[in-house]
Amino acid sequence: MFLTDLMLIKLGRWLRIMGIASESPAPDEIDDDVIIYKALKEGKILLTMDKGMAQNAASTGVKTILIPSKMIDVEDQLTYVIKEAGIPSSKLRNKVLCTECGSPIRDARREEVEGIVPEGILGTTDRFWKCSSCSHVYWDGSHWRNIQKTVAKVKACISESGA
Template sequence: MFAVSEPPRFLVDQNVGKLAVYLRMLGFDARRFGNGSDRQLLSEALAEGRVILTRDHLLRERRLVKKGNLKVMLFETEVAEDQLRQLLSDMVLHSFILPFSRCIECNYPLYPVMKETLSEKVPPYVYQNQTEFKECHHCGRVFWKGSHWQAMQEVLNRLGVDNNPSC
């Protein structure tokens, strides 16, 4: 079990890529690692102070990891929801969860935005029927409590995570 005193930042290996979306949904800084060598993955995680999330057993054998300079969380399962369940259990992260506070696409924080500024950015039906919106200032995506939000709420419920009612 990892002890953490502040919200951890993650570097998510491509072999557990969907986990990054779930972590962002919970409000964690979870950057995906693209194509690159293990050496590059380790170097980036160390430079950015990130915990590596992976299914690659060989990463745990690296000197930086064995010496304790770098944390690696290893997953056996391919199922992202089970990976998240394991991570929440092993790292005791519940006090840092801020659901729907990060962009699930680009990992940047979301900000509340006035509905009146969105008439050209969202579909007319959404504009008429929704009242709360958040926007990513980095990629420009707009989020609201639609069917995708409801599906994410169901994931949170299955995981036993307290849901923040904001979008």
């Protein structure tokens, strides 16, 4: 659904975490025109903070969401994009996806994560998760809670606006 420019790769990743299809260019795709053409060809909505790029895209017929340049917080960007695109909160995923690769995460047993999770953590929790694709490991700790918090916050902002 979305294609971000190079500046918004982090936003693209967070959109995927929330269950919204989005792609970002490879780090070496630095040519705006190539990115705009890709959005046009694939019928994607371009996400950018660059006014010039947004104008070029619009004149090519690409649907574009221009994110205000002072909006640097990814939570604000997420809320803004979801509202602008009119995505209802019911479309957002309840389950969090892997922040590294966007694949589903499954519950993991303690034995599976021993040696990966820091020693000190093993004693503090019994809740572990593992990415089904890249094997990235998560545990019930501050990083995990921050991910959940961001998702909950964005959802709350969207529900407030009545979408």
